[in-house]
Amino acid sequence: MQRIYFTALTPEQYIASEAHRQVRADIICPRCGKGRLHGHGTYGRGITGMVGQLRRLLVARFICLVCGHTVSYLPNFAFAYRIVQVATFEAFLDGKIDRVDVQRWQTVLADYRRRMTRFAVVLVRTVGCGFGRAPPADGGAVWPWLKGACGGLESATRLLVAQFRITLFRRYQCHQPAEVS
Numbered sequence: 001m002q003r004i005y006f007t008a009l010t011p012e013q014y015i016a017s018e019a020h021r022q023v024r025a026d027i028i029c030p031r032c033g034k035g036r037l038h039g040h041g042t043y044g045r046g047i048t049g050m051v052g053q054l055r056r057l058l059v060a061r062f063i064c065l066v067c068g069h070t071v072s073y074l075p076n077f078a079f080a081y082r083i084v085q086v087a088t089f090e091a092f093l094d095g096k097i098d099r100v101d102v103q104r105w106q107t108v109l110a111d112y113r114r115r116m117t118r119f120a121v122v123l124v125r126t127v128g129c130g131f132g133r134a135p136p137a138d139g140g141a142v143w144p145w146l147k148g149a150c151g152g153l154e155s156a157t158r159l160l161v162a163q164f165r166i167t168l169f170r171r172y173q174c175h176q177p178a179e180v181s
């Protein structure tokens with residue numbers, strides 16, 4: 001299972017200070033709601049930095065001794081399964097196309113936006129008025145809606161996973177709790 005972990009650090013700061021070592025896991029396993037979580041190493045993945053350079057991020061991972069599942073804590077500056085950091089995509093959506101990081105990843109960012117637009121109907125249907133602000137009638141205005149309701153893309157991403165178990169791009173199995181058996 002994957003959780004989004006709040007941090008005020010940038011990817012560079014997070015990596016340099018080895019902040020994955022400081023991650024505090026949930027007290028009780030968020031998947032089964034029964035076991036305690038124990039440290040279970042890390043996994044590495046890519047993340048883009050401030051000027052778009054590729055960096056290696058270590059993500060803290062824990063294991064539940066009751067259900068046996070692992071729970072990883074992805075810092076909120078990163079998207080699940082996507083390499084470009086959230087702040088760069090936010091700048092792209094805001095039209096800051098002269099930024100170096102945006103320019104470097106423009107093709108990928110355009111793809112992110114296409115995916116977001118394609119998924120908007122499901123996203124809007126899932127969240128509804130759950131952010132205290134009426135969602136857009138069509139998919140096109142998803143970003144202004146999220147920005148107005150959540151303040152920014154990092155908090156929107158974090159709240160979407162925490163409250164609605166969904167991302168901007170799709171619904172992932174790793175954000176769902178255990179199936180009821």
Ligand SMILES: [Zn+2]
Nearest residue numbers: 029032064067
């Ligand atoms: Zn568990």
